[in-house]
Amino acid sequence: MRHNKLRTALTGLSVAWGIFMLITLVSVANGITRSFAEDMQNSSNQKISVWGGVTTKPYHGYREGRDIRLKDSDISIINREHKNTIKEVSSELSGKQSGVSTNKTYVTAGYTGVFPSALGLNQLEIVNGRFISDKDLDNNAKVMVLPEEYAEQLFPPDGRNAVGQRVNCAGLSFLVVGVYKGRFRTIYIPYTTARIFASGDNDIDEIILHLNDVSEITEADGIEKSVRNTLAATHDFDPEDNSGVWIWNAISQALTVQSAIGILNIGVWVLGLLTLLSGIIGISNIMFVSVKERTHEIGIRRAIGAKPMKILTQILVEAIVITTLFGYIGIVMGTALTELLASGIGDSMFEGARVDLAMAAQVTVVLIVAGAMAGLFPALKALKVKPVEALRDE
């Protein structure tokens, strides 16, 4: 070691580089994982959406190419048949753009008739008042929940006083019961109220199934299949005809993403460890050289009473110390970079990309194991040194 400071330093740097790669990659992967995990906890993922489609297979005397239209009655049928697996069946009914006015000003806006569950499924945040309730649906109440922007425009300057005020829409007077913040810019009214406005037929665009903590892809797929079967029976199309109704299984999708992230994590560790491995091989190499150079010294030590285990541990400890030392240099560099990414860029993907204590512990274990691996074979070689042979003339 002493004799080859430069070589030791260079090899050590490759360990530092390996650890640096490992830390950076794992941190970024952790960041990605965390931002998806936050999404996963969101109830917006616990949903399956169903739209009417066009058949592609003849069935029961019907020809293919028939439009399947979802009806209000489908909601109650699914509700009845899947009570155990589905938390709530709902729908949305969107209306045309229309004028919404106070006696001072007006906006042109679209409206959406919804069930109470739309609040969670659409990730809305109520800033004032409340959202549409079951009671509103039962009473076909003429109430609405405004997006923040419209509340500000209709009730200047800041829309704080919007709740409790009345507005006119389609010639009727509505009571504003809430103001929300969210991704969409539509006025929410009770589903049943929207149904009255809609033209006479009972067609609906979309049925939304709100599920309860489904965490297995097979379970989500099973629910999807049985709902398709129910609708196939009611609308008389082939249950094997996947385009009779279009189904978007957000749960399966999210779960697939989740397992992909799991694979990403493993991949990142493998990549980092491979980089580290090249460093380990380097350390192992200089340890071999060092053992060879010190054969004579090992012979002396053995002659004056060093037990083989002592020689073994000496070499192992040396390898572990070198590996860990340079490893920590890599950790410091990796930490600095990920902190920089997390604070400087401020991109949400890197927000979770921080080196945490658990990871530092994991990496320390990795380093010690790596060092032990690097030292093992040179140490076994050192064990084979016979004192007589090592001491024979220099």
Added chain:
Amino acid sequence: MIKLTDINKTYPGAVPLHVLKGINLHVKKGELVSIMGASGSGKSTLLNILGILDNYDSGEYLLDGTLIKDLSENRAAEYRNRMIGFVFQSFNLINYKNAVENVALPLFYQGVSRRKRNLLAMEQLEKMGLADRSHHLPGELSGGQKQRVAIARAMITNPSIILADEPTGALDSTTSRDVMELFRQLNRQEGKTIVIVTHDPGVGKQCDRIIRISDGLIIPDNSIITSN
């Protein structure tokens, strides 16, 4: 102290070499003996066996009443550490450790704390008259000084015997005499049993007894007399 009975040793190889052909030897406690003989007669081989650095094929070796035969590596290391002190022609000091550290090393393998072993090593160096050189590296010492450091290291564990393979081989005649004086002193004052392999008749003369070895056999004392 040392009792060898019919020791045989053959170095294996393409042409096996029968080096020791039935050595019988008795060295009493407190004796200072030298082993002399032609080059290649098997002196170092014999000393390595005495020092438990090497195995022998047949016969029996008793060291201080303990049978030394087929020992495990650990046992051998422990016996070497506690019972035997080595002095070599080429000193065999560890060149990146200073004098005190070199002398203290055998105590490290006994698990003695650093403070205590350095203290004992310092004491030993003082006895050798090297107190002022204690923090020098071997490279900064003369041959005679190096050999005295090596003797201090051999003495540190207070062993029952000291084995020396041509300890004066690399020294000039004056320094050789000093080193031999040191061995005699350790023998007289501390009662150490000492075995010295040497080519130098002057060294032999300073010993109680000279054991002559020729072609793997010990030449009995009376045969020397008769041959003369």
